[in-house]
Amino acid sequence: MNHVNTVTLGVLLGLFTAVTVLGFLAARWRRAADPLSLEQWGLGGRTFGTWLTWFLLGGDLYTAYTFIAVPAVLFGAGAAGFFAVPYTMMGWPVIFVFGPRLWSVARRHGYVTPGDFVRGRYGSRTLALAVALTGILATMPYIALQLVGIQAVLDVAGIGAGSGVMKDLPLIVAFAVLAVYTFVSGLRAPVLIAFVKDALIYVTVIVAVIYIPYRLGGLDIVFHRASTALHEPNPATGEPKGSLLIGAGGGWAYGTLALGSALALFMYPHAMTGMLASRKRDVIRRNTAMLPLYSLLLGLIALLGYMALAAGIKPKDGNAQNAIPQLFATMFPSWFTGVAFAAIAIGALVPAAIMSIAAANLFTRNVYREYLRPDATPAQERRVSQIASLLVKVGAVAFVLGMDRTFAINFQLLGGIWILQTFPAIVFGLYTRWFHRWALLAGWAVAMLWGTWTAYLQPAADNPHGHFGSQVAPVHLLGLRLVDQKVYIAIAAFAMNLVVSTVLTLVLRALRVPAGQDETHPADFYAEAQAEETRQGEPGEPASELAHSG
Amino acid sequence: MLLPLVFGPWVSLYDRLTPRLAGVPFFYWSQLLWVVATAVLTTIALLLLRHDSHRALRARAER
Numbered sequence: 001m002n003h004v005n006t007v008t009l010g011v012l013l014g015l016f017t018a019v020t021v022l023g024f025l026a027a028r029w030r031r032a033a034d035p036l037s038l039e040q041w042g043l044g045g046r047t048f049g050t051w052l053t054w055f056l057l058g059g060d061l062y063t064a065y066t067f068i069a070v071p072a073v074l075f076g077a078g079a080a081g082f083f084a085v086p087y088t089m090m091g092w093p094v095i096f097v098f099g100p101r102l103w104s105v106a107r108r109h110g111y112v113t114p115g116d117f118v119r120g121r122y123g124s125r126t127l128a129l130a131v132a133l134t135g136i137l138a139t140m141p142y143i144a145l146q147l148v149g150i151q152a153v154l155d156v157a158g159i160g161a162g163s164g165v166m167k168d169l170p171l172i173v174a175f176a177v178l179a180v181y182t183f184v185s186g187l188r189a190p191v192l193i194a195f196v197k198d199a200l201i202y203v204t205v206i207v208a209v210i211y212i213p214y215r216l217g218g219l220d221i222v223f224h225r226a227s228t229a230l231h232e233p234n235p236a237t238g239e240p241k242g243s244l245l246i247g248a249g250g251g252w253a254y255g256t257l258a259l260g261s262a263l264a265l266f267m268y269p270h271a272m273t274g275m276l277a278s279r280k281r282d283v284i285r286r287n288t289a290m291l292p293l294y295s296l297l298l299g300l301i302a303l304l305g306y307m308a309l310a311a312g313i314k315p316k317d318g319n320a321q322n323a324i325p326q327l328f329a330t331m332f333p334s335w336f337t338g339v340a341f342a343a344i345a346i347g348a349l350v351p352a353a354i355m356s357i358a359a360a361n362l363f364t365r366n367v368y369r370e371y372l373r374p375d376a377t378p379a380q381e382r383r384v385s386q387i388a389s390l391l392v393k394v395g396a397v398a399f400v401l402g403m404d405r406t407f408a409i410n411f412q413l414l415g416g417i418w419i420l421q422t423f424p425a426i427v428f429g430l431y432t433r434w435f436h437r438w439a440l441l442a443g444w445a446v447a448m449l450w451g452t453w454t455a456y457l458q459p460a461a462d463n464p465h466g467h468f469g470s471q472v473a474p475v476h477l478l479g480l481r482l483v484d485q486k487v488y489i490a491i492a493a494f495a496m497n498l499v500v501s502t503v504l505t506l507v508l509r510a511l512r513v514p515a516g517q518d519e520t521h522p523a524d525f526y527a528e529a530q531a532e533e534t535r536q537g538e539p540g541e542p543a544s545e546l547a548h549s550g
Numbered sequence: 551m552l553l554p555l556v557f558g559p560w561v562s563l564y565d566r567l568t569p570r571l572a573g574v575p576f577f578y579w580s581q582l583l584w585v586v587a588t589a590v591l592t593t594i595a596l597l598l599l600r601h602d603s604h605r606a607l608r609a610r611a612e613r
Contacts, residue, residue: 079577082577082578082581085581085582085585086581086584089581089584089585089588090588092588092589092592093588093591093592096592096595096596223575245575245577282600285592285596285599286596288592289589289592289593289596290589292585292586292588292589292592293589295585295588296582296585296586299578299581299582299585300582303578
């Protein structure tokens with residue numbers, strides 16, 4: 001089992017080395033006048049144009065884990081895994097509408113994180129802290145899962161499959177290298193590397209979806225064989241493993257999963273980082289028209305799961321995550337397998353770097369500067385963020401190596417439920433100050449607790465006494481069976497969040513509880529980059545009256 | 551812009567095998583087609599918005 005294909009490994013290591021050099025060179029790329037500030041390190045100086053933003057957001061949101069996990073679900077359970085396609089598809093129109101507003105207000109006020117915006121809009125550092133901590137908590141397991149993606153590749157490549165320290169060494173080395181160049185280059189490193197990553201991924205996937213069905217005898221044979229394989233009974237439950245279709249009873253789950261994930265997508269701090277780093281307001285909109293290309297790619301990647309089924313891949317250790325790397329190793333010549341593996345491994349590094357930067361920015365802005373050191377200089381902020389990004393990565397490695405892999409996966413499912421609960425404070429806040437800050441905080445707290453608890457109660461598929469077995473559940477509240485169809489827990493919690501926020505806002509407003517200072521101005525939400533300098537001199541702008549409307 | 555958001559969660563609409571396209575069941579190719587449609591619709595919205603803002607700028611300049 002542990003044979004190492006030297007050609008594959010050589011190509012993999014060669015590409016990895018090239019990317020590392022690029023990561024260090026990135027520090028010199030587009031060097032700015034104030035290289036010491038957090039804006040430079042953590043947002044690349046907000047200078048990225050349409051193409052760079054496209055690579056950044058694409059590299060950021062379509063992660064290596066996605067490339068491994070989505071086809072793994074189709075491989076293991078059939079059509080349900082395809083929800084990733086409508087999910088990413090629906091995400092873009094949402095961004096089209098609110099992304100530019102967030103960009104403008106962040107540009108005008110120098111916000112780096114979603115927490116910064118909430119702080120400025122509601123004048124509540126507690127609510128900002130809640131948003132920031134949710135972001136950090138939801139991002140951590142996401143980073144850990146990138147490591148799981150690399151592990152799958154290394155496993156199949158034959159390195160890192162031994163025991164003890166030798167097993168984990170390649171992974172630790174890969175992450176150490178990543179940590180160092182992120183520390184030095186900030187957001188510029190992953191953006192440059194994203195070029196390489198995306199080129200590799202596109203080549204790999206296009207070759208795979210043409211070449212593999214050709215080897216297997218055509219797409220209809222792929223689907224036919226996959227369908228047969230899915231109908232075989234699962235040894236644990238005796239039920240068929242899955243189907244090519246969702247079937248009755250699964251529609252709500254599929255739909256709410258797609259919708260909930262789409263709404264949550266841009267609540268993730270790393271997605272916001274990607275948006276805020278763009279140079280112009282228009283760049284975000286243009287990107288939402290171009291980014292669906294990645295969704296198309298994702299759909300094709302998902303189908304690789306069926307190809308693995310049709311090819312009769314028996315995943316190593318019974319772990320479906322290994323199915324795709326094994327499919328590549330079986331189908332492709334050695335050198336191209338190396339390219340494909342490099343695509344996945346590098347594809348893990350880019351999002352891991354951006355996520356750790358985003359989490360570090362949250363910590364620096366909304367915890368360190370807010371609570372520990374209010375008078376921090378930009379240089380100090382950058383330094384703290386650099387160190388925090390290191391700690392986040394060390395934490396992720398420890399997480400993956402020290403704990404069960406399923407723990408990271410469960411945690412990440414929870415992350416999706418959690419992060420959606422920051423939606424009201426952020427997105428509604430872009431349009432209205434009607435919601436009361438304490439009501440939003442209460443809605444967030446209720447939804448977080450209920451969502452976590454409900455997810456905890458879901459028994460695992462192979463163990464009725466297990467927990468976190470499913471992202472979907474019927475909605476039962478206080479003994480009432482509100483919705484019997486299974487729905488995505490995040491959506492149910494989100495509905496609860498809205499109800500609590502609305503009712504409490506009415507109450508708090510009636511009681512005239514102070515709503516806090518709003519430092520934003522209605523025009524801020526439309527601001528363009530170049531308007532900054534001219535704004536001061538513009539006559540007739542009712543800035544002073546409206547600024548305190550809260 | 552709303553179309554994809556309506557279509558996406560409405561699963562029963564596309565949860566079927568036929569008609570197949572080049573051997574691919576309807577469920578799969580229709581969703582991929584929707585991805586393309588979303589991109590096209592977004593581009594149209596983008597162009598409309600830009601057209602509007604240009605007109606507004608021109609109107610202001612003429613005044």
